[in-house]
Amino acid sequence: MNFVYDRLLGGKNGAIGFAVLAVLILVILPLGLDLFRLNLVGKYLTYAFAAVSLVLLWGYGGVLSLGQGVFFGLGGYCMAMFLKLEASDPESTKIQSTPGIPDFMDWNQLTELPWFWAPFDSFGFTMLAVIVIPTIFAFIIGYSMFKRRVGGVYFAIITQAIALIMTVLIVGQQGYTGGINGITDLKTLNGWDIRDDSSKYILYFINAFMLFGVIIISRYILTSKFGRLLLAMRDKEDRVRFSGYDVASFKIFIFCISAAISALGGAMFTLQVGFMSPSFVGIVPSIEMVIFAAVGGRMSLIGAVYGTLLVNYGKSAFSESFPELWLFLMGGLFIAVVMFFPNGLAGIWEKHGKKWLGCIQKMQCVNAVKVMIVNKRASRLETVKE
């Protein structure tokens, strides 16, 4: 019990924060929003996976990745490939010159399914691939970077370059990937229609519970010795190395974990939004994910979720009226947060919110004591009267 409370929920403060977030996501938002808006929130919450992964990697590990979109995208594409194959059965694609393959392949004169698409026919394989492929990819990048002690700005630039390369690759290989349009017209998951209203609700809740699961696992990692070592490495990498730790393997591990988490978000994105395209892979979405984490607080798993919701809310509210100004505003927001609130919303809450809350509690205490005294006096008076 103690283990669950201290290690998984993060003690009293962590548990309260977690409970508040759970009530917001599971009760308030589903009751207060119409399905269209709720589906939008569901989409934002898939980005929150990436933001949480950046708390681990960047906030605690000190490794800034500007390429989380790559893993988000890989997870999303794996899911999309499965759904696309299911939607492209020979019956519904009989007007194509080669029935039974995805429509964009047919448009690009492909006559058979590429070999790497074939295994995505299997649901089990796809579920595994959603996690494993991005993790292996992260392992390869992490191994080649961290073993050579590439870090800091250089790592950030390289991950950004990878995000760019990935987009170019996807767009360029139209016949295999659906190109700039992405993989669209996804319909069913194992025969279950993902487009109707009830399934949208179900997917929203599955997504929410998975996000909570990810937060709990992340909390476990951060409260273990591993978590303290991450902080130690961020602070004095050499001291950790000369205390007998293979620093590179720790960084590779946290990079792989963060990739897997982002990928999970990507897969849920595809399911809820119904398509996947390169515009969720490249540099801009990757940097947006960093901004979500920065605004929410890069040292706070829960804060990252709020940051994601808030920035995305601002994005849709603001870009409806001034679409071209949004990017500038977002850049400004990022600079402002980094300069004035390095720990984001969570930091502001820690610094001021708690004091404020404490004040209210104190006042309530004072009031309670006053009421008690008054009551006592009253009862005493009554006894005297009697």
Add this chain to the structure above:
Amino acid sequence: MSKKEFALYIEDLTVSFDGFKAVDNLNLYIDKDELHVVIGPNGAGKTTVLDLICGKTKSTAGSIKFQDTELTELSEHEIVHAGVGRKFQTPSIYENLSVYDNLEVSYPKGRSVFGSLTFKRTEEVDARVREVANEIFLGDFLEMEAALLSHGQKQWLEIGMLLIQDPQLLMLDEPVAGMSVKEREQTAELLKRICKGRSMLVIEHDMDFVAKIAHKVTVLHQGKILAAGDMQAVQNNPKVIEVYLGH
């Protein structure tokens, strides 16, 4: 070389940076239970010797053998696992963590990724952390954030972070830099105490301090050994006086 068995053998050790030989054909032997101090003017190559032993710098030639393990072929963390601990010149501690966490993170269990994920704070770990904290005079500061310690206390903490690993070779780079007179005395006592059962290699400039702790002294100059022996002999060596006071 004598028949005597040493703990650490440094033989023909050379490192050159673009032709400049920072350490040149160095031979150094350290015994168990021995506290060996290396002194020398700035740029003599003292810190480089420590860098070479702990693997921070790769040697150009020569060998470093510690308890029959060749260290020059190992990576940094493997050298630590072989029983070598090293304190850096400027106190190198984790400022964001408490004194307790600093020590616990250095505890030599759970050193692999998965080991650290499943590491548990057992009574044994807790007792060891407290024992070491008392030894380094920080028993009352366990919950304090390390950033708030004084400079001298930070030096002690880093020594403690090494002690908790119980290294067989302990290397300290200027352990009393920035310490008050009283702290220096305490540190001298500490070093004498912890030297038992292991070898120690210390770099220091403070001659009074060196005289207090050293079993043997080696004077380095331009990457080479200028003189070696006990403090008395070294201090009276005309070559040493020349290097320190001459020019």
